[in-house]
Amino acid sequence: MSGDNFSGFADRLGEATRLTDAERAALARLEEGPVPVKRGEMIQRDNERVDALYLVQAGRLMSFIDLEDGGRQITNLYFSGEFVGPTAAVGDVAHENVEALAASTVCLIDKSALRQLMQDHPRLIAMLFLLARDDRTALTQRLKSIGRQNARKRLAAFLIEMYDRLGMVGLGENDAFNLMLTQEDIGDTLGLTPVHVNRTMRTLEREGLIEREGRMIRFPDAAALRNLAGLTSRYQGVDLSWLSDGS
């Protein structure tokens, strides 16, 4: 398993902005873990207390909401290197469930420690806001996709988003990647039935827009798929100069 560059909060945030030594030290002091999470284990439950802010060090997690009828809506996926719950961490009660899709390890900062961080290192809190913003952007993009695109486009947009978020590090040879989701999971993410997900994937496959081998997926013609999804790439980079410290 190569490419595990970011062992903890300081390294991960340090990638986005130059942190001062004091900030790095503060993060290292607050950070707990890494702790292992089993596949299927829940680290946060809707309507229960929020305990911590999580950084996914390895593995994969998802957040979802339960429906009255027993179904669920998956709201986001969290890959290695991403942060779970940057928005929720400040509240007292969770509004979503968070569960591991595969055996994972997470670092955490206990919620009570966050307050101290806010007092001592306001800049780190600004970082947290940027994470919350990225999370929100993922949500609004999905909202647009579910609300306004048919199954073909939804699936194309979803696969490409996942591909992009996995990045260099998460991709296997030939840019193949493993979603670690059943077709039912994909349906719960995109607002489709598992049957329709299957048909749609098979169609994309026949058209040469995707290749599959088990749950590994590859894009033989990424440009065409991107075009189908109606995507222009975002996330160029963020200008953080305005919050650089004056020291």
Added chain:
Amino acid sequence: MSGDNFSGFADRLGEATRLTDAERAALARLEEGPVPVKRGEMIQRDNERVDALYLVQAGRLMSFIDLEDGGRQITNLYFSGEFVGPTAAVGDVAHENVEALAASTVCLIDKSALRQLMQDHPRLIAMLFLLARDDRTALTQRLKSIGRQNARKRLAAFLIEMYDRLGMVGLGENDAFNLMLTQEDIGDTLGLTPVHVNRTMRTLEREGLIEREGRMIRFPDAAALRNLAGLTSRYQGVDLSWLSDGS
């Protein structure tokens, strides 16, 4: 126009948590406005610079994303007393448009002033996180609704959410309220065509679940509508004690 209790940031946030005098003063110092916004005017554009954090003092705004084909997906509505862009305000570039649905007045805190606030009053930043969390919750609830409910339930859930968010203050006599949205706007919010929104509303009307007069809406049987939407009310109140200052 009664019930305009919250003239600015300090009053509005003060409602949620007891603010210290210093915090109130800091907010009052940073706050600009209120400034008027004309109906149809945009105060934030996708991919352009984020200028400020906004508090809606009167009127109504919406945020939305443009689609490739000229359509749009409305992501949230903002009523009098609510905050626009608590998440976006820290970033450099907006990921959504924000436009006034009716003539409105907004107070604002310029983005550059936010940094100062972060340095001096970390507790206020925690408040901002709570606002961001509420915004996110609205988004995930909508995602669930669009992804997993049919038009009837979607519309019922939407109308009730709007009713609840308008609260005592925003409701006219007999609890009637004005969405200020065309049926096309409602469709852009719920992922439906205007024609289908119309049919669905008319059906609910015939069934006695809603009454309409122009754009005013009333719930003759709110319990039945809530039941249809599959809603249990959230937002009981938030325990903020963990971030009360030690002074």
Added chain:
DNA sequence: CGAACACTTGATAAAAGTCAAACGACGTGG
């Protein structure tokens, strides 16, 4: 080996979209 579980496909039904036309309210310019 057998029981789950995920995937696949067909037949059919339901939900939502599209196209088109008509109506009424509203406002503006001749």
Added chain:
DNA sequence: CCACGTCGTTTGACTTTTATCAAGTGTTCG
């Protein structure tokens, strides 16, 4: 002041998309 154009709403006829029900295949794992 009224004729006219624009805009939002409403309804009908029809099409497309997606869901539902059902059955069969393959794989994994105890």
